[in-house]
Amino acid sequence: MRKLRHQKRDNSASNRGQMAVVAILTAARDVLVEEGYPRLTMRNVATRAGITVGNLSYYYANKRDLMHDLVEAVLQGYFEDFEKITDNLEISPEERFEEMVRFIIGDLATKETTGFFPALWALANHDAFAAQEMAHIYQMERDSLAKVIGQLRPDLGKKERDLLALFISASMEGHTMFVGYRRDKASAIAEVTNIAVYSFLTLVKSIEARSIRGLKPVGKSAGKRLAS
Amino acid sequence: MRKLRHQKRDNSASNRGQMAVVAILTAARDVLVEEGYPRLTMRNVATRAGITVGNLSYYYANKRDLMHDLVEAVLQGYFEDFEKITDNLEISPEERFEEMVRFIIGDLATKETTGFFPALWALANHDAFAAQEMAHIYQMERDSLAKVIGQLRPDLGKKERDLLALFISASMEGHTMFVGYRRDKASAIAEVTNIAVYSFLTLVKSIEARSIRGLKPVGKSAGKRLAS
DNA sequence: CGCAATCTAGGACGATCGTCCTATATCAGG
DNA sequence: CCTGATATAGGACGATCGTCCTAGATTGCG
Numbered sequence: 001m002r003k004l005r006h007q008k009r010d011n012s013a014s015n016r017g018q019m020a021v022v023a024i025l026t027a028a029r030d031v032l033v034e035e036g037y038p039r040l041t042m043r044n045v046a047t048r049a050g051i052t053v054g055n056l057s058y059y060y061a062n063k064r065d066l067m068h069d070l071v072e073a074v075l076q077g078y079f080e081d082f083e084k085i086t087d088n089l090e091i092s093p094e095e096r097f098e099e100m101v102r103f104i105i106g107d108l109a110t111k112e113t114t115g116f117f118p119a120l121w122a123l124a125n126h127d128a129f130a131a132q133e134m135a136h137i138y139q140m141e142r143d144s145l146a147k148v149i150g151q152l153r154p155d156l157g158k159k160e161r162d163l164l165a166l167f168i169s170a171s172m173e174g175h176t177m178f179v180g181y182r183r184d185k186a187s188a189i190a191e192v193t194n195i196a197v198y199s200f201l202t203l204v205k206s207i208e209a210r211s212i213r214g215l216k217p218v219g220k221s222a223g224k225r226l227a228s
Numbered sequence: 229m230r231k232l233r234h235q236k237r238d239n240s241a242s243n244r245g246q247m248a249v250v251a252i253l254t255a256a257r258d259v260l261v262e263e264g265y266p267r268l269t270m271r272n273v274a275t276r277a278g279i280t281v282g283n284l285s286y287y288y289a290n291k292r293d294l295m296h297d298l299v300e301a302v303l304q305g306y307f308e309d310f311e312k313i314t315d316n317l318e319i320s321p322e323e324r325f326e327e328m329v330r331f332i333i334g335d336l337a338t339k340e341t342t343g344f345f346p347a348l349w350a351l352a353n354h355d356a357f358a359a360q361e362m363a364h365i366y367q368m369e370r371d372s373l374a375k376v377i378g379q380l381r382p383d384l385g386k387k388e389r390d391l392l393a394l395f396i397s398a399s400m401e402g403h404t405m406f407v408g409y410r411r412d413k414a415s416a417i418a419e420v421t422n423i424a425v426y427s428f429l430t431l432v433k434s435i436e437a438r439s440i441r442g443l444k445p446v447g448k449s450a451g452k453r454l455a456s
Numbered sequence: 457c458g459c460a461a462t463c464t465a466g467g468a469c470g471a472t473c474g475t476c477c478t479a480t481a482t483c484a485g486g
Numbered sequence: 487c488c489t490g491a492t493a494t495a496g497g498a499c500g501a502t503c504g505t506c507c508t509a510g511a512t513t514g515c516g
Contacts, residue, residue, distance in 0.1 A: 170399075178397075202427075202431065214421075468508105472504105483490105
């Protein structure tokens, strides 16, 4: 977890210390969400947490460790959410699938998610740890989806189920920038969610393996150029 | 366009000056794509463009103007691409729709797009200009899609066509983080593209207006919390 | 109470940032 | 060829960054 500078042992983690760490991580998340990554500085985090830079450096000796814990803490919340939905066996697979879709799209419209995840995606392009944590959480999301897809389509092989889960998961994430918190099309979230449920359910129930393998090649792009 | 400090008039735009601006914007894009937004500094841009900071500030008096032109220049390229595809009347609407899907997913897998767009999305959360430019380019993408959707489904109203275009466009963008350049699932891009073509085409051809309006409420999320 | 562990504030440091200024160098038109 | 417009280099400036150090306050426990 946290890396103290003056550490003798870290296992103690006193009450005061634990609360301070939570306050720091919450402050860091809020700075990132409300002001963006460039303004996620040690001083801004400390100020929002109500402490000084010197004190912050007692809990986090460097910014990298702070980012480390921040990413882990935020993503940890989703692990618990996915487990809850996946383990809900009181409803049919179809209902469970719909609930997953509605949960994910509903979540991505929150201020925290709309602010945090695009920053995470950008970070993952150049930060190996962020990329790894991101891959981890999405793998879990896909596993949850693939499980339900398997119940809906027992005839499909694992590879096909995983590809469907990948397509559906990726598709949902894309809506963050459009129906997310205060984004252009936020007012259309209800309709978009309905289309998503209909579309993904139709896809899962109707697709055949041969449509996945396909015959046509991937469209080639010339790659974006600047100012023609 | 560019805002010189010593400007008497900007209309001239000599050959040397134009080439310098292109070199600067290309350098800026490359820095952003390869090193990320935090390292997009005036000095890094200048170095990559083969000039000095002092010289860079002759062409761009401040960083804001440089970012302005960079975003505009990159997005301008897509305007031209969309026009080409939309205006291609030699193929059927269904083929045109498929071409659009394959073009967009193919493009998002390029190094430039995978690097640039997540940075743009994150920026748009806290930069009004980036948000506006982003809204502009995606509106055009949706217009192109909605046009073809209208040819595929003349019975649908404009509102429904726009919502379908929104859903499809947003869904495709989401794949950037998964099948994009050097991303986890890049090797699955062919299969994912096939699923996308199948799924979007099935959606457009089969959905009824009542499935969009829907009856069920949007899934509520408790909002992400930190460290339970 | 007393003392060691824990926590906190404040300031310093070198590095890097955006911006700005000035002195030359290069170019194009008369 | 000369002269004004354009382009370029080099360095300076104050601000802000991550990091570090030290002295003192607070806490929990024997």
